[in-house]
Each structure stands twice: as structure tokens, then as C-alpha cells.
Amino acid sequence: MSKPSARKSPAKPAKTSAKRAEPISIPRTHKSAPLKQLALTDDKPGNGLWPSDGEVFDRTCTDCPRLAEFLEEGRKQYPDYYCAPVAPFGDRKAHLIIIGLAPGFHGANATGRPFTGDYAGVLLYQTLHKFGFASQPESVHRNDGLKLIDARISNAVKCVPPDNKPLPIEITTCNHYLQAELATAPKNVVLLALGSIGHNAVLRTLGLRASDYKFGHGAEFKLPGGQWLIDSYHCSRYNTNTRRLTEAMFEAVFARAKQLIAGT
Ligand code: SF4
Numbered sequence: 001m002s003k004p005s006a007r008k009s010p011a012k013p014a015k016t017s018a019k020r021a022e023p024i025s026i027p028r029t030h031k032s033a034p035l036k037q038l039a040l041t042d043d044k045p046g047n048g049l050w051p052s053d054g055e056v057f058d059r060t061c062t063d064c065p066r067l068a069e070f071l072e073e074g075r076k077q078y079p080d081y082y083c084a085p086v087a088p089f090g091d092r093k094a095h096l097i098i099i100g101l102a103p104g105f106h107g108a109n110a111t112g113r114p115f116t117g118d119y120a121g122v123l124l125y126q127t128l129h130k131f132g133f134a135s136q137p138e139s140v141h142r143n144d145g146l147k148l149i150d151a152r153i154s155n156a157v158k159c160v161p162p163d164n165k166p167l168p169i170e171i172t173t174c175n176h177y178l179q180a181e182l183a184t185a186p187k188n189v190v191l192l193a194l195g196s197i198g199h200n201a202v203l204r205t206l207g208l209r210a211s212d213y214k215f216g217h218g219a220e221f222k223l224p225g226g227q228w229l230i231d232s233y234h235c236s237r238y239n240t241n242t243r244r245l246t247e248a249m250f251e252a253v254f255a256r257a258k259q260l261i262a263g264t
Pocket of ligand 1: 063064067068157158159173174
């Protein structure tokens with residue numbers, strides 16, 4: 001009987017490398033999505049894209065290997081999609097900053113503007129317009145002339161993740177961009193988090209403990225730096241179809257955000 005050979009345990013992944021998605025599967029286009037994609041070459045001044053200044057935002061960032069690979073695959077399958085880190089949209093000095101999760105594959109990842117081109121953006125832009133934060137009730141593509149008014153939209157993670165699920169390390173890796181964004185915001189800014197990942201990303205950015213500020217729809221917190229944090233369930237198709245989030249619930253959060261901006 002031969003002596004069993006010693007088995008080497010598999011090497012531990014490096015701390016900075018994220019788990020690979022196997023296999024990488026790109027979701028099929030959603031039939032109801034009002035898509036009008038523009039390629040990267042369609043960039044024009046004033047179309048909502050922030051410059052790649054490497055600090056607030058870097059459109060060439062590939063710090064998350066799994067997401068960079070997913071984008072590369074996406075570019076092959078959808079060559080007319082934007083397929084790059086998606087910049088925040090809106091004024092750097094805005095008093096309302098909305099923090100979502102990450103770009104949707106056939107939405108922001110296709111058009112290059114947050115919440116543009118997919119279902120989640122329909123209720124968001126309609127509500128922003130209703131409360132005076134957007135010049136139009138619809139966001140179709142990034143050269144559609146839409147302007148945000150004293151508002152900005154950003155995401156906890158700037159690259160589209162497979163299955164809309166970023167890994168914890170990807171949320172952590174991307175957090176410095178959000179940190180740089182918030183550093184330029186007014187002291188009394190209202191941070192409206194869409195979902196718990198956006199909520200926790202804000203807390204991480206400001207060095208605050210999640211256990212001291214529990215996420216809940218409609219919850220609001222005065223933060224030590226003078227900012228307000230207000231929460232809403234994410235306006236995803238799932239949440240609105242299941243009525244976890246209704247139009248009235250979403251509008252109530254925006255009404256409160258408006259009051260907080262006005263200092264009431
Ligand atoms: S998610 Fe953020 S940190 Fe990661 S590759 Fe994209 S832009 Fe870079």
C-alpha cells in the first residue's frame with residue numbers, strides 16, 4: 001500500500017482580491033426598460049459626467065477585479081453600452097444627495113448615468129421632479145437635457161455587480177470615492193440612502209458605527225458632522241411590485257428631506 005501523499009491546502013486568496021463570479025453571466029435586456037444607450041465616445045460637456053479626476057471619481061478604475069472582469073465581458077456582449085464606473089450625477093454642492101446601491105446592468109451601466117434606463121429610475125426621477133429636484137420627470141439617457149436642482153445621485157458602488165450584489169470588499173474598496181464626494185458637500189446636507197447598503201456606505205464614509213444608526217424606512221438621524229441621514233427602501237422593481245415600497249411611502253421620505261433642507 002502506498003503511503004498517502006501530504007495534501008497542500010489551497011492558497012488563501014489575497015486580501016484585496018474579490019471572489020470571482022463563475023461563470024459571468026450577463027442578464028438579458030429587460031423588455032420594458034426604456035433604453036437608449038450612448039457609447040463612451042458620446043460624452044459631451046455638461047451631460048452629467050464628472051471628470052475622471054482620480055479622487056472624486058475615476059472612470060478608468062479597476063480596483064475591484066471581479067467587477068472589472070464583469071465590465072469587460074459586458075463590453076464584449078454589449079459594445080454600445082457605457083460599461084465603466086458610473087459617475088455621480090448632479091451638483092457637487094447639492095443639499096440633497098441620494099445614495100443608491102450600484103448601477104443596474106441595463107440601466108446606468110448602459111447609459112452612463114445613475115438610475116437612468118431601468119425600472120428603479122422611473123419612480124426616483126418622477127419623485128425628484130415632483131419635489132422640485134429635477135427639471136424633467138423622466139431620465140432616458142445622459143444627453144436628454146435633464147438637470148438636477150440642488151440634488152445629486154450617487155451609488156455606494158460605482159461599477160455594476162453581477163446579480164446586483166456587490167461583495168463586502170467591493171463596497172469597502174469603492175467607499176473612498178463616496179468619501180471624497182461627501183467631503184465637498186454642504187455641512188447640513190441631507191443624505192438620502194436607498195437601502196441598507198447605501199445607508200452603511202454613508203456611515204463608513206463618515207467613520208460612524210452601523211450599530212448606532214440602524215437602517216429603517218423613514219428613519220432619520222442627525223449626524224455628528226451636521227449632516228442628516230434619512231432612509232428609504234430602495235425603489236427597485238422588486239420592492240415596488242411587492243408593495244414593500246409604495247409611491248406614497250417614497251414621497252413621504254422626499255417630503256421630509258425637503259423639510260430638513262429647509263431647516264424645519
Ligand atoms: S466599484 Fe469602485 S473601486 Fe471598484 S472598480 Fe468600480 S469604481 Fe473602482
